[in-house]
Amino acid sequence: xxxxxxxxxxxxxxxxxxxxxxxxxxxxxxxxxxxxxxxxxxxxxxxxxxxxxxxxxxxxxxxxxxxxxxxxxxxxxxxxxxxxxxxxxxxxxxxxxxxxxxxxxxxxxxxxxxxxxxxxxxxxxxxxxxxxxxxxxxxxxxxxxxxxxxxxxxxxxxxxxxxxxxxxxxxxxxxxxxxxxxxxxxxxxxxxxxxxxxxxxxxxxxxxxxxxxxxxxxxxxxxxxxxxxxxxxxxxxxxxxxxxxxx
Amino acid sequence: xxxxxxxxxxxxxxxxxxxxxxxxxxxxxxxxxxxxxxxxxxxxxxxxxxxxxxxxxxxxxxxxxxxxxxxxxxxxxxxxxxxxxxxxxxxxxxxxxxxxxxxxxxxxxxxxxxxxxxxxxxxxxxxxxxxxxxxxxxxxxxxxxxxxxxxxxxxxxxxxxxxxxxxxxxxxxxxxxxxxxxxxxxxxxxxxxxxxxxxxxxxxxxxxxxxxxxxxxxxxxxxxxxxxxxxxxxxxxxxxxxxxxxxx
Numbered sequence: 001x002x003x004x005x006x007x008x009x010x011x012x013x014x015x016x017x018x019x020x021x022x023x024x025x026x027x028x029x030x031x032x033x034x035x036x037x038x039x040x041x042x043x044x045x046x047x048x049x050x051x052x053x054x055x056x057x058x059x060x061x062x063x064x065x066x067x068x069x070x071x072x073x074x075x076x077x078x079x080x081x082x083x084x085x086x087x088x089x090x091x092x093x094x095x096x097x098x099x100x101x102x103x104x105x106x107x108x109x110x111x112x113x114x115x116x117x118x119x120x121x122x123x124x125x126x127x128x129x130x131x132x133x134x135x136x137x138x139x140x141x142x143x144x145x146x147x148x149x150x151x152x153x154x155x156x157x158x159x160x161x162x163x164x165x166x167x168x169x170x171x172x173x174x175x176x177x178x179x180x181x182x183x184x185x186x187x188x189x190x191x192x193x194x195x196x197x198x199x200x201x202x203x204x205x206x207x208x209x210x211x212x213x214x215x216x217x218x219x220x221x222x223x224x225x226x227x228x229x230x231x232x233x234x235x236x237x238x239x240x241x242x243x244x245x246x247x
Numbered sequence: 248x249x250x251x252x253x254x255x256x257x258x259x260x261x262x263x264x265x266x267x268x269x270x271x272x273x274x275x276x277x278x279x280x281x282x283x284x285x286x287x288x289x290x291x292x293x294x295x296x297x298x299x300x301x302x303x304x305x306x307x308x309x310x311x312x313x314x315x316x317x318x319x320x321x322x323x324x325x326x327x328x329x330x331x332x333x334x335x336x337x338x339x340x341x342x343x344x345x346x347x348x349x350x351x352x353x354x355x356x357x358x359x360x361x362x363x364x365x366x367x368x369x370x371x372x373x374x375x376x377x378x379x380x381x382x383x384x385x386x387x388x389x390x391x392x393x394x395x396x397x398x399x400x401x402x403x404x405x406x407x408x409x410x411x412x413x414x415x416x417x418x419x420x421x422x423x424x425x426x427x428x429x430x431x432x433x434x435x436x437x438x439x440x441x442x443x444x445x446x447x448x449x450x451x452x453x454x455x456x457x458x459x460x461x462x463x464x465x466x467x468x469x470x471x472x473x474x475x476x477x478x479x480x481x482x483x484x485x486x487x488x489x490x491x492x493x494x495x
Contacts, residue, residue, distance in 0.1 A: 168495040175457025175492050187481075209421025209483055218481035225473050233466035235457050236492035240485045244421045247414040247484025 003031030004228040009083045010034045011076065013066055013123055014093030016041035018191040019140060021048050022216035023090055023223045024059070030224050032088065033058035035079040037072070039065040039093075058083060066093035066119035067111065076126035088227045089127040091120045091163075092140040096156040096193070109155045116159035120166060133178030136227050137170065139163050140219070143187040143242040149207055160185070164238050171236030180235035182226050187242020189214040209244025250476050252277030255329040259283040259312065259321070259370060260340030262290035264437035265387065268468025269337045270305070274298030276472055278335060280305045281328050283321060285312060285340065312340050312366035313358060322373030333377045335475040336384045338367035341405075343439050345398045356401050363405035368412060380424035383475040386413055388431035388486045394494040396434075396455075397442055406431075410486050417484030426483035428474050433490025435462040457492025 010027045014020040015036025021044070024034045034052060038045040038061060045061035052059035060082050064071035080086050095115045097108045124137055131137075144153055145160030164183055171181035188204040190196035196205070196213035205213055222241045225231055240246055256273045260266040261282035271294065274280045280298055282305060284291035291307040298305035306328050310321035325333065341363045344355045367386055371378075378384070391399045392406035409429055417427040434443045434452035442448035443461060452461045470489045473479055 168492075171457045171492045172495045173457075176459050178458070180458070180492075209418045210424070210426075210481070211422055214481045221478035221480075222482065225478060230469040230473060233458065233462050233491050234470065234487065234489050236495040237488045239482075239487060241482050242484075243481050244417045244426075244484035247417040247421075 004224070006031035008032040008087040008227070009079065009085050010088035010090065010227065011037070011079045011086060011127065012090040012092050013037045013072070013119070016045035016048060016061065018193065019186065019189060019216045019219050020090075020092040022220040023092060024048060025052065026217065026220035026224045027088065027227060028052045028055060028057040028059065030228065031057070033083050035060045035062060035075070035083060037062050037064040037066070037075045037093065039063070066123075067114035069118070069122045072119060072122045073126045076123060076130070080130050086127055086130040087134065088136045088138065089123060090138045090140065090223060091123055093119055094140060096153065098152040098156070100152055101154040104155060112155040112159055116156070117162045117166070120163060124170065128174065128179070131179055135177070135179040137179065137181040138223055138226050139167050139183040141183045141185045141238070143185045143240055143246050145185055146238070146240065147246045149204060149245060167238065168236045175235055180232070182234060182236070183238045184219065184222055184226065185238055185240045185242070186219045187214060187240070187245040189216055189219055191216060204245070207245045208242065209247055212243065214241065214243055250276055251335070251472070254278045254334035254475070255281070255332060256335035256337065256475070257281045257283060257325050257329070257333060257374070258337040258339055259367070260285070261294055262287040264439055265432065265435060265464045265467045266337065266339035267294050268464035269339060269471040270294050271297060272465070272468040272472035273335060273337070273475065274303040274305055275301065276476070277303070278475070279303070279329070281325055282307045283340065284309055312370075313362050318366050318369035319373050321370060325374065326377060329377070331377055332379045333374055334379055334382045336371065336374060336378065336382070337471055338370055338384065338386050340366065341387060343399070343402050345442070346401070347398050348400060351401050359401050359405050363402070364408045364412075367409070371416065378425050381480070382425050383479065384416065384425065384427045385471050385474050386427070386429040388413070388429040390431055390433040390488065390490045390493050392431060413486055414484050421483060426479070428482060428484070429486040430467055430470050430474070431486050431488045431490060432462060432467045433493040435464060435467060437464055455493045456490070457495060460491070462489070462491060
């Protein structure tokens with residue numbers, strides 16, 4: 001049985017750990033060859049590449065901080081040069097600096113915007129040069145882009161709101177090329193950035209309808225669906241995967 | 248893709264259009280499908296036969312969902328066929344009565360709400376005893392719930408009600424491990440949508456959509472089937488627009 005993403009090339013930004021790593025593994029399991037970018041996690045990225053290669057797919061890891069436009073553009077070009085084409089871009093790299101708004105600094109705000117919004121602009125513009133009909137641009141936004149479950153997330157929530165409208169506007173503009181643009185919005189997912197064990201997790205877990213944290217694989221499963229052929233009529237959509245937290 | 252094998256599914260309004268596409272997609276994925284119909288027995292039988300012909304299991308059941316006790320009858324019948332466990336409910340049955348505000352009659356309005364809102368609410372209520380942990384309920388919303396399209400204000404209000412029900416049901420049933428979502432199609436080529444079959448309708452669709460083709464029922468059915476799979480196990484309380492990027 002042929003796999004849904006056989007022959008496809010996917011680039012996942014911020015793919016060395018957490019949700020990004022799960023997405024890379026899942027897209028590879030569905031048949032894609034994958035490139036990931038990372039900023040600091042060179043060891044994690046290298047071991048993920050080996051893990052994917054052991055399954056018979058090709059994988060490469062490229063060092064590129066999402067805030068560094070030249071590095072991000074180079075990563076896109078290297079993906080195409082090495083793997084031959086680009087079908088799926090997953091704009092997963094993102095950051096949050098949780099703290100009370102009145103203590104947040106302009107430097108922190110600039111950093112969050114640089115990675116969560118400016119990084120998406122750069123990667124997407126570079127990727128679209130190479131994408132054909134059937135291409136997929138997939139943002140990893142946040143459920144916080146729709147409803148704010150907790151204090152301390154003003155810059156993060158603001159950038160995720162920006163990603164939502166970026167998605168809709170871009171979907172409208174490039175739909176004629178047969179490329180879809182969608183925004184996957186995870187709720188509380190058990191990662192290093194937001195561990196399911198800890199004080200911070202208690203109210204988030206209670207806010208979900210399913211009464212548990214999500215797993216990175218559960219976000220990756222939705223990304224795989226959006227990357228695949230069965231979602232071909234979905235574009236400009238904000239797809240929430242949050243165990244019902246925003247319900 | 249046989250990832251729904253061993254699961255039981257009920258699709259209301261499964262004889263044609265989007266419901267038919269959902270029934271076929273679920274059957275293809277390995278689910279045992281119960282195809283509900285109101286009046287179109289022959290078409291429903293053909294859907295079931297098509298699923299059986301590809302090696303699947305399927306039956307039909309009739310119930311008039313415009314009647315107050317229609318959902319109760321349907322649930323009773325469904326339990327006879329699927330037994331004590333239902334994994335997938337696609338509450339798809341619906342009617343449309345295009346009319347201007349002035350043309351809309353009280354009878355039309357009441358029928359729209361009876362079939363499109365009351366019936367799915369009580370179908371779920373009556374099936375709750377057999378909706379298993381891990382089961383998936385999929386409702387049908389509409390682009391029209393979120394944006395003005397054509398002369399559909401009363402119909403659109405029923406779909407807005409569905410979006411509200413999705414959120415409340417998702418939260419109320421989440422602790423039992425039941426997921427509740429909706430898909431919101433835009434303009435789709437079905438028998439129900441006379442508009443989509445006209446040149447004017449196609450032109451309108453292409454104009455408001457990002458993608459430059461008009462949806463076929465299968466475009467929607469595939470997403471409904473995805474929502475029933477393990478891959479969607481963290482998705483609940485959401486209305487997924489499957490509208491080619493309409494009115495973005």
